[in-house]
Amino acid sequence: MTEKVEAPETGTEAEKSAKKVVKVVKKNNTQETFKSSRGNKYIFMFTNTRKVQALLDAANRPDGIQSETLLTRLLMDQVLEGNEYDFDYFEKKIANKDKSDEITLEDQDGNQTTYHMKWPGLEAVERLLDGATDSQGKFVNSVYYDALMKHVITDKVDWKYWDEHDGYAEVMAEADAYINTTLQNSEFQEVMVAAYAFLIRKFQ
Numbered sequence: 377m378t379e380k381v382e383a384p385e386t387g388t389e390a391e392k393s394a395k396k397v398v399k400v401v402k403k404n405n406t407q408e409t410f411k412s413s414r415g416n417k418y419i420f421m422f423t424n425t426r427k428v429q430a431l432l433d434a435a436n437r438p439d440g441i442q443s444e445t446l447l448t449r450l451l452m453d454q455v456l457e458g459n460e461y462d463f464d465y466f467e468k469k470i471a472n473k474d475k476s477d478e479i480t481l482e483d484q485d486g487n488q489t490t491y492h493m494k495w496p497g498l499e500a501v502e503r504l505l506d507g508a509t510d511s512q513g514k515f516v517n518s519v520y521y522d523a524l525m526k527h528v529i530t531d532k533v534d535w536k537y538w539d540e541h542d543g544y545a546e547v548m549a550e551a552d553a554y555i556n557t558t559l560q561n562s563e564f565q566e567v568m569v570a571a572y573a574f575l576i577r578k579f580q
Contacts, residue, residue: 406578407457410570412563414469419457420571422578427454429579439511445502448564451571463499466564470495474558479550481543491547493554496527498564501555524551 406422422428431454435447452461475495482488496504504527508520525533528551538544559565 408574410567410574412566412570414563416563418461418567418571420455420574421457422575423454425579428575431455431575432579437506441509441511441513443506445499445506447572448502448568451568451575455571455575456567463497463564466562466567467498469563470498470558474561477550477554479547481546483542489541489543491533491543491550492530493528493551494530495555495558498559498562500527501559504555520552521548524548524555528555 408420410418410420412418431450435442435450437443437446449463452463477493478490479493480488480490495501504520504523507523508516510516510519522535525535529547533547
């Protein structure tokens with residue numbers, strides 16, 4: 377008669393139980409004060425889970441892709457405590473020196489051409505970036521560069537112009553860097569990133 381051999385346990389009961397434990401964030405503190413790198417204080421408020429879910433749903437475009445424009449507007453309206461927070465409020469905190477830029481190119485004959493750029497505004501930049509994101513969530517450079525030529529570069533340039541002039545790649549790269557640097561260094565971006573992180577942390 378063959379002796380029955382018990383299969384070895386793959387882990388202790390404590391280990392098995394430990395694998396099932398998921399740590400969650402306590403929601404006792406529904407308010408948080410955030411101090412920006414510029415020293416300004418903002419109060420973030422968490423209302424309730426259902427309202428937050430509705431907020432996140434409302435930030436989606438009809439194609440299901442999250443819209444930065446809608447999201448930041450909802451964060452300002454429903455997460456930041458106070459009625460003064462909107463695009464205009466944060467626009468005033470962008471320094472005048474950051475509201476323009478230029479790049480000068482020199483061709484093979486030594487002729488120089490200067491291209492000027494202007495800051496179109498926070499909301500316009502958000503919409504510009506949203507507009508360049510297609511229904512699959514992919515960023516479309518042709519759409520983006522078209523918007524840069526229309527709303528950021530103040531000189532008269534379009535696709536036909538670049539068929540006859542050199543410097544397309546350099547000017548587009550400079551305009552893109554200018555827009556993104558100004559946005560990333562703004563009080564607006566710092567506060568919106570912190571507010572969204574607070575929301576997601578409390579939403580767990």
